[in-house]
Amino acid sequence: MRVGLICPYSLSVPGGVQYQVLGLARALRGLGHDARVLAPCDGPPPDAGVTPLGMSIPTAANGSVAPIAPDPAAQLRLMRALRDERFDVLNLHEPLVPGPNMTACLFKSEPLVGTFHAAGRIGAYTWARPALAWLATRLDRRVVVSEDARDLAETALGGTYDLxxxxxxxxxFAKATPWPTDGPTIFFIGRHEPRKGLAVLLEAMAELPPDVRLWVGGTGPDTDMLRARHAGDPRIEWLGRISDEEKARRIRGASAFCTPSLGGESFGIVLLEGMAARTPVVAADLPGYRNVARAGRDALLPPPGDVAALARALRTVLTDADRAASLVESGIERAQHFSMDALAARYLDLFDEVLASR
Incomplete structure (x- = not known):
């Protein structure tokens, strides 16, 4: 089967949707199918199976900044690629984001499966609801990645969805070579913006023992402000943007993996990365994170934004070896339930159903 996966976000920028699209394509190829990703790229494609559609334009969306490509040049590249590749089916991730996915819906020539990732509140689903609801009818099947994503899509667009x-x-992550450490080390990676909760983690560091170090990966609009605010703490190492390989190695080498987001998280894939890497996970108690982590069993989930509670949870996994080991053991088992190969097999069954119905 020839499968085209379209991602609306630049593959040069780290993100959950980008990771899912690239990983799913690799898993589909591993199962013997011809899968290709079509997406914006602001540099060299990160994978040999990628057709770049041009540069992205940073756009404010859902409390963050989305690197999308709504320009005419990207749409022309997409249409040429679809003409040349002749895919059997297209899987559009976030199908209603302006850019290549919208174009694929408007000029539909192949069966379309749309995967909805977003949760929370999306302004466009309010002011552009009639147009987006019509565009969604162009999809042959609709998939959501979480119950929260289903709630948003059903409320805004109607229709039925596979979970x-x-x-x-x-x-x-399990086989990554651990990054060397000099002592108890916490790892954070994500966009430096209020929604990701980095400011809360940095404040919590003041309540942790002096030998605890913090690796901070990623960049964002709050980077300079946060670095200036905590410039006097030598325990904090600012890594900037790092490769996927280094990310996996640092998760594997850390004593604790912390994801203290404040909201807007549809699915806790980042928590699964920590579990697969055999590292104790401390995250915020969000509905999206509870999709994958059973509180107190697979991860510690203090209330979002609570500095003292976050510090207590981190102190627990850093000082209580038995508790940390219990979280790791349960987390390894939990991560296996969400393997990309199993997900690819489910998508293949769905693609077969769509093709048979056509």
Whole structure:
């Protein structure tokens, strides 16, 4: 089967949707199918199976900044690629984001499966609801990655949805070579913006023992402000943007993996990365994170934004070896339930159903 996966976000920028699209394509190829990703790229494509559609334009969306490509040049590249590749089916991730996915819906020539990732509130679903609801009718089947994503899509667009939880390439994290450390070390990676909760974690560091170090990966609009605010703490190492390989190695080498987001998380794939890497996970108690982590069993989930509670949870996994080991053991088992290969098999069954119905 020839499958085209379209991602609206630049593959040069780290993100959950980008990770899912690339990982799903690799898993489909591993199962013997011809899968290709079509997406914006602001640099060299990160994978040999990628058709770049041009540069992205940073756009404010859902409390963050989305690197999308709504320009005419990207749409022309997409249409040429679809003409040349002759895919059997297209899988559009976030199908209603302006850019290549909208174009694929408007000029539909292949069966379309749309995967909805977003949760929370999307302004466009309010002011452009009639147009988006019509555009969604162009999809042959609709998939959501979480119950929260289903709630948003059903309320805004109507229709019915299959629930396919996101997947993770387990071996990529389980077999990563641990990054060396000099003592108890916490790892954070994500966009430096209020929604990701980095400011809360940095404040919590003041309540942790002096030998605890913090690796901070990623960049964002709050980077300079946060670095200036905590410039006097030598325990904090600012890594900037890092490769996927380094990310996996640092998760594997850390004593604790912390994801203290404040909201807007549809699915906790980042928590699964920590579990697969055999690292204790401390995250915020969000509905999206509870999709994958059973509180107190697979991860510690203090209330979002609570500095003292976050510090207590981190102190627990850093000082209580038995508790940390229990979280790791349960987390390894949990991560296996969300393997990318299993997810790819489910998508293949769905693609077969769509093709048969055509």
């Amino acid at each position: 396919f939880f996101n997947g993770i390439e387990v071996d990529r």
